[in-house]
Amino acid sequence: MTESRADTGNSTTAQPHPHFHFSPLWYKAAIPVVVGLVVYFLPNPDGVDPNGMHMLGIFVATILGLILQPLPTGSVAMVGLALAMITKTMTMDEALAGFSNKTIWLIVASFFIAEGFIVTGLGKRIALVFVRAIGRSSLGLSYGMAVTDLILAPATPSNTARAGGVVYPIIRSLAELEDSRPDTEESRKKLGAYLLLTALQVNVITSAMFITAMAGNPLAQKAAGEAGIEITWAKWALAAIVPGLVSLVVVPWVMQRVYPPTVRKTPEAPDLARAQLREAGRMSVHEWIMAGTFVVLLVLWCLSDELNVDATATAFLGIGILLVTGVLTWNNLVSDKGAWQTLIFFGVLVAMADQLKTLGVIDWIGDKVASSVDSLPWLLAFAALTLVYFYVHYLFASNTAQIVAMYAVFLGAATTAGAPALFSALVLGFIGNLFGGLAHYSSGPAGVMYGSGYIKTSEWFRVGFIMSVVIILIWTIVGGAWMKLIGIW
Known part of the structure; x- marks a missing residue:
């Protein structure tokens, strides 16, 4: 992070070729999102509820987020919970039951x-x-x-x-x-x-x-x-x-x-x-x-x-x-x-x-x-x-x-x-x-x-x-x- 600030810090010289700087956090966030979406849209196996793979996708994305840490632990958990509720994969009562x-x-x-x-x-x-x-x-x-x-x-x-x-x-x-x-x-x-x-x-x-x-x-x-x-x-x-x-x-x-x-x-x-x-x-x-x-x-x-x-x-x-x-x-x-x-x-x-x-x-x-x-x-x-x-x-x-x-x-x-x-x-x-x-x-x-x-x-x-x-x-x-x-x- 120090090197990034030094590179883009206080200089007033115009940049002829501006480009978007990809922070490592983007990659840490992208991996859970991509993997989660892949699992979310997989067909449901026999014996699994129609919402089963949706829930598994959100769960896997949350676990990967906890491993890669694009956000602090509590923030990752809250984002996962919000996704489960907004997609109606979990009802409000089901989502809050853990507390x-x-x-x-x-x-x-x-x-x-x-x-x-x-x-x-x-x-x-x-x-x-x-x-x-x-x-x-x-x-x-x-x-x-x-x-x-x-x-x-x-x-x-x-x-x-x-x-x-x-x-x-x-x-x-x-x-x-x-x-x-x-x-x-x-x-x-x-x-x-x-x-x-x-x-x-x-x-x-x-x-x-x-x-x-x-x-x-x-x-x-x-x-x-x-x-x-x-x-x-x-x-x-x-x-x-x-x-x-x-x-x-x-x-x-x-x-x-x-x-x-x-x-x-x-x-x-x-x-x-x-x-x-x-x-x-x-x-x-x-x-x-x-x-x-x-x-x-x-x-x-x-x-x-x-x-x-x-x-x-x-x-x-x-x-x-x-x-x-x-x-x-x-x-x-x-x-x-x-x-x-x-x-x-x-x-x-x-x-x-x-x-x-x-x-x-x-x-x-x-x-x-x-x-x-x-x-x-x-x-x-x-x-x-x-x-x-x-x-x-x-x-x-x-x-x-x-x-x-x-x-x-x-x-x-x-x-x-x-x-x-x-x-x-x-x-x-x-x-x-x-x-x-x-x-x-x-x-x-x-x-x-x-x-x-x-x-x-x-x-x-x-x-x-x-x-x-x-x-x-x-x-x-x-x-x-x-x-x-x-x-x-």
């Missing part, structure tokens, strides 16, 4: 709860405690950040906020303490690049461990429910806990060998953490309230079936406590742009996905995908489907966009191929998080880490692919055996 969805409000409520960790400083305090305890080496620092992420994950559906608001600032301080900056090759490789890229791989694991650890997980839960497969908060956490913990032990260690820092010992880090904790002083009343509220939420989410308490109601109880006690103010909620953007973004996509299901499009696509593997034993068919679902994420810049677009289709194909329903729903749910470390654009946390300047693009693709293989092996072997042991398949 009354309790799953979306669980996500929004959890964003507000996560804000409490940041504004009280409790999230930073937790990280510093672990740095003080086990931060005398680069590996110890990475484990400290991993434990911090794990503790915050159950109540932080914005994995970007968790990575960017708590973990990233601590890592930058620790890196600069060792004179590791993004300026030179030697400096960035001392410590900062390793810690940041490891923190991303850790983040995708903690996001997979709890329904409330990533904003797209409740949408996968909802899609599974619509297919007749019930996934509770406790059931998801139980299935993910063993492969998740094994991954958190293995991943930092493997990263030290795949992408090693040149600084292995960090004796000053515990002293830095100790000094910052001293400066912060004792835990404030608000920090204690935040910690207590967090514990109450975890207990209620884990015992939701036994107590018959809805997960969304539990989240709003947490917000109520934080507002009444002054930990959060109404201004905190109003100014949380991420939460409100999530409401718009998810509200639109969920309404569109529901409409595709109603019009028979999802079932039609699912049958096509299932027929491609129907000659295989279910284990081989499921392996093929999950690998495709994992690596097709190279085409997506958002976990949630892929979950909305593809989760229900692949779940239907897996169960049609004979794979156990609950097992399939959970594994695809986990994958919806685990592919977030493939590339520098694969997830919000990846964008945060990439924006630091410490990591080269080529390194992202190389390390991201290697670590994807490691993570797939752990979740397949350890996770598969664990889920067999507890009777999920």
Whole structure:
């Protein structure tokens, strides 16, 4: 953009051959429009409502818009919604139904709860405690950040906020303490690049461990429910806990060998953490309230079936406590742009996905995908489907966009191929998080880490692919055996 302004800026010289300047945004907008129109005017397959391909065209165009970003995320969603209504592909009630969805409000409520960790400083305090305890080496620092992420994950559906608001600032301080900056090759490789890229791989694991650890997980839960497969908060956490913990032990260690820092010992880090904790002083009343509220939420989410308490109601109880006690103010909620953007973004996509299901499009696509593997034993068919679902994420810049677009289709194909329903729903749910470390654009946390300047693009693709293989092996072997042991398949 700077070069464009320089070329066409303040010069008063007449231009003899004026021409229209095509901004990259034109191409980013043109691709969704063209592809959407092609799909919109395709003939309807048998069994699909006459409006089915119209809805699919608008949906595909919206998803491509979210990937290419000609406009901000919320703007793309609103344009898609407007097109669906003005073409009468969706009625007004159908188009706005997503905004009354309790799953979306669980996500929004959890964003507000996560804000409490940041504004009280409790999230930073937790990280510093672990740095003080086990931060005398680069590996110890990475484990400290991993434990911090794990503790915050159950109540932080914005994995970007968790990575960017708590973990990233601590890592930058620790890196600069060792004179590791993004300026030179030697400096960035001392410590900062390793810690940041490891923190991303850790983040995708903690996001997979709890329904409330990533904003797209409740949408996968909802899609599974619509297919007749019930996934509770406790059931998801139980299935993910063993492969998740094994991954958190293995991943930092493997990263030290795949992408090693040149600084292995960090004796000053515990002293830095100790000094910052001293400066912060004792835990404030608000920090204690935040910690207590967090514990109450975890207990209620884990015992939701036994107590018959809805997960969304539990989240709003947490917000109520934080507002009444002054930990959060109404201004905190109003100014949380991420939460409100999530409401718009998810509200639109969920309404569109529901409409595709109603019009028979999802079932039609699912049958096509299932027929491609129907000659295989279910284990081989499921392996093929999950690998495709994992690596097709190279085409997506958002976990949630892929979950909305593809989760229900692949779940239907897996169960049609004979794979156990609950097992399939959970594994695809986990994958919806685990592919977030493939590339520098694969997830919000990846964008945060990439924006630091410490990591080269080529390194992202190389390390991201290697670590994807490691993570797939752990979740397949350890996770598969664990889920067999507890009777999920």
